[in-house]
Amino acid sequence: MSDWQRWQAGLIAAIHDPALPDTAYGADGLAVYRNNYRVGLIDTVKSLYPVIAQLVGDDFLTGLAREYVRRTPSASGNLHRYGEGFGNFVDGFEPAADLPYLGGVARLEWALHRAYYAVDATQFSPATLAAIAPESWGELCLAFQPACALVRSAHWPIVAIWQAHRPGGAPSRVDLGSGGENALVYRQPDLEAGLLPLSDADAAFIAALMGGATLETATDAALTLDADFDLQPLLVTLLQTGCLAA
Amino acid sequence: MTTTLPAASGIGLRAPHYRQVLDSRPAIGWLEVHSENFFDGGLPLAMLRRVAADYPLSLHGVGLGLGSASRPDPTHLASLKRLVDAIEPAAVSEHLAFNHAGQRYANDLLPIPYTRAALDTIAAHVAEAQDAIGRPLLLENLSSYLEYPANELTEAEFLAELVSRTGCGLLLDVNNLYVNQQNLGTDVDAFLAALPAETIGEYHLAGYSQRGTLLIDTHSRPVHDAVWALYDRVLAHFGPRPTLIEWDIDIPPLDTLLGEAAKAQRRLDADATRGDAR
Structure with missing residues (x-):
């Protein structure tokens, strides 16, 4: 030097x-x-x-x-x-x-911050899915928008805390004993950052997909947590909210 | 050609005024934004596309640190390229400053050593950045509060060398020059004489504040009278150029900024009249 x-x-x-x-x-x-x-x-x-x-x-x-x-x-x-x-x-x-819940709420806020600035990507078109034979869907790997992030808290209701303490509103009470919560942070159609509350099984499904798992493997991951896990409504939500990338 | 901005006055567009500017479309020659505030997409970029549809726009980077001994961050360069491609601005500028050593950053504009050895490295960084975005940069002179103890060139000589080696243009910040004159004893006449006039694509004006014996380039005040006087000298020396009012701290109502820009415009108009008579 x-x-x-x-x-x-x-x-x-x-x-x-x-x-x-x-x-x-x-x-x-x-x-x-x-x-x-x-x-x-x-x-x-x-x-x-x-x-x-x-x-x-x-x-x-x-x-x-x-x-x-x-x-x-x-x-x-x-x-x-x-x-x-x-x-x-x-x-x-x-x-x-x-x-002890502060860290989880902070991770949620960071994800919302990054969702605001994240690079734009083309949305996954439902027509793509329609063009694939349903018996092959299990082998699909789905990609998420760069704005999307999964935030999980095993013990604390971070979504309820976040909703009850947004700036500008009057804070409301949250039952800290109500258990852990998860959220998928994403970019709304108006381009503001938003979040979708997720069950533990939903979160396991999305975590697996984000990790590169196929639809079938991700579904199995969700089913091990909840035998009643229903793939269809979650998939519809992900498509309708534009969370999936081409 | 390093800029297609009009030789008129413009203002720095900052977050508190986004909505008002888009709704009221004030009469102003052009606008400048900080590039990093529009990395990489989403609402900020969508807003900037709307602004760019109505005004000539300049992208002014504060975070590339081309004067660092370490190479510019490829991620940062890629984001800048994406933004330049999306907006196709009238000008793209950066500072002749450093901000990192390896992976350690100070989010500031730090003074560089003006030496022959540094010139070789920094010219390569400027060339790398220009290659990455596919167009020339305007490089801005700095306000600084300390100096490398073994400088071999002046800042102006260093800038002129970068122009001849890389084909970049220059952004002359009049407030920075004044602050350096007061803090460091910079010779203003020698500074102006050393810059290649035809490569100056833009001027900046801003207000400083004082801390102890130092003037600090805070962009927090109206332009001071002494800086207006220096601007008049700069206009007499180089002629009119696109001139920006910058305000980044304690940001006033938009009308205050527009009033400062109108002051600059009157001086540009007067100089143009003198130019016609010459």
Whole structure:
């Protein structure tokens, strides 16, 4: 590495870590970049998680975001990519241990954020399915739109919590003992991000498809959870909502 | 040709004004957006397609970091190419700045070492980006708060070298030049003299703020009188170019932005009149 390359790497390191000495770069100038970096990322994280803000208040979210940013260096020049691991961070962050559902709600909000910006793709046409003999459907592998993401929580009603704490509305009570919930996040026809609540069997089916399984294997995965799993209405929903990609 | 923007004033279009601009279609020469806000699809891109149908549009990147020793991120370049192909903008610009070392990023515009060795690497990055999107870039001069201690060229000389090596154009940010004059003692006359006039495709104007002894390029205020005065000098030196009002923090009502753009337009019109007399 040459001198100028070392100087660049050193400046990035000094911006990321305020504990490093500032003598090599000049204290006043470095302070500007350190402040820009920290405040910019904290504001970015806070803007991504409006439902978390409703749940814990602005001050607590600011504290969470500050700690997340301290531990998580930016890894992209596109600021809209920052903040993905916030939900996992919250899961392991001791001061948030009293709110064990927060991480799942944060993962739901991240998926909605990405659904908003995700690349457009051509929708799967139901005519494609009609052109295939029904006895061969079991061998089909279905692809999802890039905007689609599956978010699952084994223990917490993340969809109900999210719905009850959307910004702008009055928060309502949620029974935390009502069990885990799953959601398929997708892009609605109006291009806003939306979500479909899913049963555990539905979620297992979609997880298998997203993992590259055939329709038959995915159906088997759902049936092991729920012997009454009915493929048809779910498939119709996926087609009608445009979740499947060509 | 690095830009087909009109030599008129324009404004930076930011999220608080998307709806109002689409509904009211204000009379303004052109609009500029930050490229990364429209990576990669969905509602933002659909909105931008509507804007592009009614206004000349400039895509201004803040995250590619072509001045980094490490190569530009191929994912970022691919997203920019997708956007350029979708919108077919009148101009595409980036900053002569760095923002990463390997996979570690600072989402900022950091000053680069103006050395011969850096020039070879950075010219290759500019060429790589231009090849990727299939058209020339406008590169913008930077406001900065510290400097590499062993610079061999000035920023303006470095920009001129990049122009001759890569065929890129230039975006002259007048506020940045003023901020650097105040913070770093940049010689404005030498700066203007070093830039190849015919390759300047756009000017930027914005308001700075002050922190201690430093002026900070916050894009948070009206354009200061001293920057308007420098803009007049730039117009006298290079002639009229598409001129943008940028405002990114504490964003005011749209009419305030349009008022600033009208001020720039009056200066462009006056300069054009002088140009006719010349």
